[in-house]
Amino acid sequence: MKAHPKHLGRLAALALLLATAAAHGAPPAGRLLASQCAQCHGTNGQAVAGMEKLAGESESEIYGELIKMKANIKPDEIMHRQAAGYSDAQIRLMARYFATGGRTTATSSTGSSTTPSTRPTRRKSHDD
Amino acid sequence: MFSHNRRKLLQTSGALLAAGAMSSPLRAQTAAPRVVVIGGGFAGATLAKYVRLWNPKIQVTLIEPNPSHVSCILSNLVMTGALGMTDITIRYDTLRTKYGVSIVADRAVAIDPVNRRVSTLNGSQIAYDKLVLAPGIDFDAIPGLDSSVLPHAWQAGPQTLALKAQLQAVPAGGTFVMSIPQAPYRCPPGPYERACLIADSLLRNRRAGKVIVLDANPDVVAEAHTFHTAFSTTYAGVIEYRPGTEVLSVDWASKKITTNWDTIQADAANIIPRQKAGKLVVAAGLLGSAPGARWAPVNPLSYESTLVPNVHVIGDSQGTGQPKSGHMANAQAKVCADALVRYFAGEAPDPAPMTNSACYSPITSKTASWLTVVFGYDAASGLMKPVPNTLAEAPAPTRGHYEDMFGWAKNLFADSFS
Numbered sequence: 307m308k309a310h311p312k313h314l315g316r317l318a319a320l321a322l323l324l325a326t327a328a329a330h331g332a333p334p335a336g337r338l339l340a341s342q343c344a345q346c347h348g349t350n351g352q353a354v355a356g357m358e359k360l361a362g363e364s365e366s367e368i369y370g371e372l373i374k375m376k377a378n379i380k381p382d383e384i385m386h387r388q389a390a391g392y393s394d395a396q397i398r399l400m401a402r403y404f405a406t407g408g409r410t411t412a413t414s415s416t417g418s419s420t421t422p423s424t425r426p427t428r429r430k431s432h433d434d
Numbered sequence: 435m436f437s438h439n440r441r442k443l444l445q446t447s448g449a450l451l452a453a454g455a456m457s458s459p460l461r462a463q464t465a466a467p468r469v470v471v472i473g474g475g476f477a478g479a480t481l482a483k484y485v486r487l488w489n490p491k492i493q494v495t496l497i498e499p500n501p502s503h504v505s506c507i508l509s510n511l512v513m514t515g516a517l518g519m520t521d522i523t524i525r526y527d528t529l530r531t532k533y534g535v536s537i538v539a540d541r542a543v544a545i546d547p548v549n550r551r552v553s554t555l556n557g558s559q560i561a562y563d564k565l566v567l568a569p570g571i572d573f574d575a576i577p578g579l580d581s582s583v584l585p586h587a588w589q590a591g592p593q594t595l596a597l598k599a600q601l602q603a604v605p606a607g608g609t610f611v612m613s614i615p616q617a618p619y620r621c622p623p624g625p626y627e628r629a630c631l632i633a634d635s636l637l638r639n640r641r642a643g644k645v646i647v648l649d650a651n652p653d654v655v656a657e658a659h660t661f662h663t664a665f666s667t668t669y670a671g672v673i674e675y676r677p678g679t680e681v682l683s684v685d686w687a688s689k690k691i692t693t694n695w696d697t698i699q700a701d702a703a704n705i706i707p708r709q710k711a712g713k714l715v716v717a718a719g720l721l722g723s724a725p726g727a728r729w730a731p732v733n734p735l736s737y738e739s740t741l742v743p744n745v746h747v748i749g750d751s752q753g754t755g756q757p758k759s760g761h762m763a764n765a766q767a768k769v770c771a772d773a774l775v776r777y778f779a780g781e782a783p784d785p786a787p788m789t790n791s792a793c794y795s796p797i798t799s800k801t802a803s804w805l806t807v808v809f810g811y812d813a814a815s816g817l818m819k820p821v822p823n824t825l826a827e828a829p830a831p832t833r834g835h836y837e838d839m840f841g842w843a844k845n846l847f848a849d850s851f852s
């Protein structure tokens with residue numbers, strides 16, 4: 307496409323828009339995944355009533371609980387079905403996001419669902 | 435805002451169309467990206483909140499005519515009298531005070547996707563860089579049916595109270611007729627839940643005659659085990675379930691309902707018409723030209739329309755095939771919000787989004803069941819698909835689930851609106 311002056315103006319405007327927002331660019335790893343827990347467990351894991359609060363739980367606690375749930379689905383437990391929806395790597399990302407209060411490393415859009423480097427550590431959860 | 439002449443000029447210049455995918459040219463000085471959201475239900479409210487939560491540099495304007503949202507979720511309990519209207523009415527104040535969402539109390543009437551502006555009923559023009567449509571559903575007409583007289587109560591508010599009045603008007607031993615539209619419709623288990631609660635209410639008030647359930651579908655659409663069991667045991671002799679039965683016309687002056695099989699004499703009724711995307715979605719051409727299209731095709735990575743760039747559709751109006759629930763509307767809104775935040779940062783959407791739904795249905799005045807599913811993006815087909823082993827209904831309704839239902843609803847309301 308030939309660079310028409312009008313186009314240049316638009317491109318400049320777009321560049322400015324993008325620059326403004328870039329400070330809030332790549333979201334922390336696991337943020338979008340973790341936000342899908344919030345319908346029941348509250349925004350950022352701060353449940354308002356009647357459900358387990360995830361904010362403040364440790365990574366190994368959340369990870370261990372979810373891995374255990376999906377390994378042994380009890381038909382009467384809605385949360386076991388939810389746990390079954392996610393890969394171990396996704397569960398790791400969500401657990402880390404909640405445990406660090408969202409201070410996980412930023413990812414570009416290609417990195418948000420890759421396997422995190424840390425090896426999963428299986429721990430007893432408070433569910434035992 | 436544009437001056438009229440300037441707009442004319444731009445409209446006639448081919449360059450504008452060529453640059454249609456780019457930002458408006460008059461934005462160089464005021465650089466905050468602008469997201470405009472139409473409709474403040476579970477989808478639109480969540481979108482507005484999460485865009486601001488995740489990037490407060492983005493300006494978010496929510497266009498919604500009502501001062502508060504009346505939730506369909508739990509509204510069947512308002513019908514029975516277990517809850518009041520205040521329990522399902524949620525104000526928009528927090529979106530403004532806590533998250534800085536600008537709220538325009540108006541109705542959007544038209545979209546100009548070339549100049550990227552929305553016009554409202556009161557005559558405002560609102561410019562956007564990205565537009566999100568979340569207007570919920572609209573209904574097919576049924577000959578003779580006036581929903582302001584005979585409520586569908588498939589949007590909550592005055593309709594909910596009109597349905598409550600219908601229920602209270604059933605004489606002892608009378609007949610209540612309820613109809614379920616062809617799927618997909620809003621809240622797959624919702625009509626069956628309602629049938630149960632109508633029967634429960636009539637039984638408890640010793641007025642039980644018959645509750646005739648006309649289902650346009652060949653079988654129960656959701657939680658088949660739960661509802662077949664409830665219909666044939668808990669409500670045996672009260673609920674009469676008629677699958678494959680569609681309401682063709684209504685003559686409410688003589689309280690007659692005509693189906694593809696016969697004409698039924700009723701004392702009270704709740705006719706729920708077939709559904710499609712909200713009016714504005716249809717008017718903006720977002721359904722495309724495929725015959726019979728009812729929902730807006732979108733890219734499930736961002737919920738951007740596949741037909742009109744920079745217009746996104748979330749919630750019940752979109753057509754990814756995911757169940758039309760408030761919980762799911764909230765889930766989609768977050769995927770869309772994340773994609774918008776990334777877009778303004780020059781990034782592509784998350785390539786593997788997940789969504790989920792969890793619905794609690796009261797079956798009696800003391801017990802409830804649940805239905806749940808997790809969806810994941812399938813890169814091969816470009817579709818959202820249920821993850822194996824995640825689609826399930828509760829084995830049986832229990833008192834425990836009934837209590838959990840309120841915890842779930844409170845958190846869902848809060849996560850969406852405050």
Ligand SMILES: Cc1cc2nc3c(=O)[nH]c(=O)nc-3n(C[C@H](O)[C@H](O)[C@H](O)COP(=O)(O)OP(=O)(O)OC[C@H]3O[C@@H](n4cnc5c(N)ncnc54)[C@H](O)[C@@H]3O)c2cc1C
Nearest residue numbers: 473475476477506541542569570621749750758759760761
């Ligand atoms: C009886 C019943 C029970 C249900 N139970 C559950 C349940 O247990 N769990 C669950 O998850 N879901 C449930 N649902 C489904 C849930 O209510 C819907 O899926 C959900 O409301 C969809 O959200 P939405 O934002 O797409 O639409 P809506 O909530 O309908 O919101 C649309 C909004 O857009 C506004 N609007 C429309 N047009 C315009 C316009 N032109 N300009 C500006 N604003 C506009 C409307 O005023 C409205 O506020 C139930 C539904 C019913 C009927």
